[in-house]
Structures are given as C-alpha cells and as structure tokens.
C-alpha cells in the first residue's frame with residue numbers, strides 16, 4: 001500500500017549513525033505527500049496514544065504484522081548494470097584480462113536496444129526483490145541503452161543514479177567498444193545528464209545522472225579534464241574505480257607518477273559527490289584526501305576477493321571518518337544481494353584481522369591489526385552510510401528523509417530467518433536478519449512512500 005499521507009506503525013531497526021542501532025518498537029511514522037518522513041512518534045512520547053488513536057479513527061494508520069520488521073531500503077553503491085548476464089561467472093582471471101576477455105564483449109552488446117531493455121528490466125526487478133531501493137549504476141558507452149536504464153528505473157520506481165560510461169583510451173579499450181573521441185565521451189555524458197534532468201517522468205528527481213569515467217586506464221587526459229570541468233559545471237555525482245587492484249593502482253602511478261586518488265583530484269573529479277569503487281590500495285595520504293574532499297568509497301567485499309587480492313580496510317576508513325557505503329559490484333561480485341554482501345564485508349574484515357595462513361602461528365598470522373567489523377557496521381554501510389556517501393536524505397528513518405524502506409517478514413515459510421521467542425529479542429533480531437535473511441523474507445519495498453511491485 002502507498003504510504004503518502006499515511007502513518008505507518010512499525011517495529012524495526014535503523015542505524016542513523018555508525019555504531020548506533022536504534023530499535024524501533026511500534027513507532028508511528030508520518031509520511032507526507034512528497035514521500036518524506038514528516039514526523040516520528042515513539043511510545044515514550046507523551047502524546048503517542050492520542051496520535052495513534054486519531055490516526056486509527058481517520059483511517060490513516062497502516063500497521064505492520066507481528067514478525068515483520070521495517071528496515072531502510074538498501075543502497076547499493078556500485079553496480080555495473082550491463083554485466084548482469086554474467087553474474088556468477090567469468091571470475092577466473094585478473095581484472096585486466098577479465099575486462100578484455102569477458103566484460104567489454106558483453107557490454108558492447110548493449111548497442112542492441114532490445115537486448116538492453118530485456119537485461120536491464122530483469123536486473124532492476126531482481127534488485128528490488130533483494131531490497132535494494134537505491135542503486136548507483138555504471139551503464140555502458142551507449143546513449144540509447146543507458147537512457148533505457150533510466151526509463152526502466154523510473155517505470156519500476158527504483159531510486160537510481162546512472163552514468164553513461166566514458167572510456168576513450170585506444171591503448172586500453174578495444175576498437176569495438178569505446179568512445180571514439182574525448183568529445184564523444186564528454187558530450188555523450190552531457191546528453192545523458194540533459195535526458196535524465198528533463199525526463200517527463202522524473203519530476204521528483206528519483207533518477208539522477210552521474211559523470212562516469214570508467215577508470216583512469218580507460219580514459220585519455222582530455223576526457224578526464226573535460227569530465228572534471230563538467231562536474232564543476234553541473235554539480236552532478238561522479239563515480240569511478242580507484243586503486244582497485246595492483247595492476248590498476250600501478251598503471252596510474254606509472255602514467256602520472258602519483259596515485260589514483262591524487263590524479264582524480266587533479267582532474268577535478270574528487271568532490272563531495274564522488275564515489276570511488278573499491279579503493280583497496282589507498283595510501284594513508286589518499287585516505288586523508290578522500291576524507292578532506294568528503295568523497296566516498298564503495299566497499300565491494302565480494303568482488304575484491306576475485307579481482308583485488310586484497311581486503312579494503314573498512315574499519316580503518318570508518319574510524320578515520322571516511323564516508324563508506326556498500327556495493328555488490330555486479331558482476332565482479334557474484335551476488336545481487338546486499339545482505340550477502342553485508343556478510344562478505346563481515347567475513348573479509350575478520351580474515352584481514354586474523355590472517356588466514358594456517359601454517360603460521362596465531363601471532364604471525366595476524367599481521368594486519370584491528371580490522372574486524374560486525375553486523376552493526378555492515379548494516380550501517382548498506383543503508384545510512386550509502387545515503388551519506390551519496391549526499392542524499394535516504395537510509396534512515398529521520399524526519400526530512402525520504403521514506404525508502406523494506407519489510408523483512410521473519411515468518412515467511414520459504415525464508416531463511418528463524419526466530420525463537422525464547423531467545424530472540426532486540427538487536428539480536430537484526431543480527432539474525434543480517435546474517436540469515438534472503439529474498440523470500442523481503443516482503444515489501446517503498447521508495448519515497450510509494451509501494452513497489454516486487455516480482
């Protein structure tokens with residue numbers, strides 16, 4: 001049911017700040033005509049009962065059933081939309097080989113608009129069914145296919161940030177799949193920005209355009225310069241890959257004599273609305289610069305295992321105050337589920353802290369230092385952290401924020417959460433949701449208070 005101009009009575013969880021899980025117990029959430037949260041009323045508020053009764057009488061009250069828990073919708077901070085057909089495959093080679101052998105040939109197919117529409121429609125349906133209410137998408141170089149991704153997100157109701165990929169460096173990109181000139185890359189980006197900003201169905205700005213230099217190796221200096229100037233001109237979001245693998249990190253060092261972060265900064269591509277995917281090999285100085293610029297990192301724990309041979313030091317970044325959100329990195333990561341990626345983030349943080357070589361004794365094995373995070377941090381980066389990273393009012397239940405939310409039905413027979421009244425209460429329920437929930441547990445999703453049709 002749509003919730004605009006209604007009040008939802010719900011129990012659930014959100015993490016408005018890192019380290020702070022708020023347990024919502026029969027909280028009343030007033031949702032305004034514009035889809036934002038107008039007010040919250042907690043049972044401890046003196047006028048709670050009166051408000052609840054009044055809303056009930058006026059027929060504005062919607063109540064979640066027992067066993068259903070409200071969470072903020074997931075914010076997936078790094079998705080390659082065209083790579084969905086190869087999800088779960090092509091994971092056997094290093095990044096620079098993977099791009100040429102599997103990924104560029106697949107992405108090149110999106111010159112076929114009918115194929116693009118079919119593939120993107122399936123992806124967006126599956127993302128919504130996994131509880132992802134906002135996604136930051138890389139598309140392809142193609143104008144028509146990228147426009148169709150925007151159309152599909154608007155039609156299905158997903159909040160989305162979408163970039164036409166800019167890649168014009170003939171040394172690193174194949175002839176059959178690249179922007180022919182810097183002008184194509186820059187003006188193609190501008191054309192997509194105009195398309196999205198003037199889309200007749202996009203009055204609420206549910207879809208936003210993103211300046212998307214694929215990564216430094218794919219782009220000429222002229223393109224990076226032009227996109228930096230465009231970012232200054234339009235204030236749009238920027239997304240790119242940064243220091244993902246030894247190869248990618250080393251490539252930028254040898255081309256410019258400075259790190260990826262430094263190079264992006266010099267091109268004017270590192271700002272408050274920049275999202276850097278991966279960022280595994282940031283130096284301390286890079287990390288300081290990312291924080292100083294208030295840019296964000298999209299942590300992609302599953303794909304880092306396959307393509308980075310390294311673990312992003314999530315705890316160190318969060319402790320330092322760097323903005324971090326979570327990304328599935330479809331299809332470098334083999335799962336479209338943010339819950340599975342939460343688990344990946346927790347597991348990889350533990351492996352980083354403890355080390356993994358059983359031939360070393362425990363002290364020698366644990367060479368990195370404190371790195372472990374838990375379900376609280378994972379939940380934070382999957383929701384509110386993503387909102388902060390994008391500089392958008394999403395990911396938490398706070399007046400003034402957009403009501404983007406999902407319901408976890410812990411009683412779903414085909415689901416994988418099993419709660420026991422004797423044992424499970426409070427934060428433990430959230431812990432079980434993060435660690436065990438799956439698609440059948442995701443019962444409902446709203447974006448801006450509008451109820452979405454889950455496939």
Ligand SMILES: O=c1[nH]c(=O)c2nc[nH]c2[nH]1
Nearest residue numbers: 080214215241303329332
């Ligand atoms: O994980 C990744 N996926 C990609 O498509 C890509 N392109 C550059 N670098 C990349 N890394």
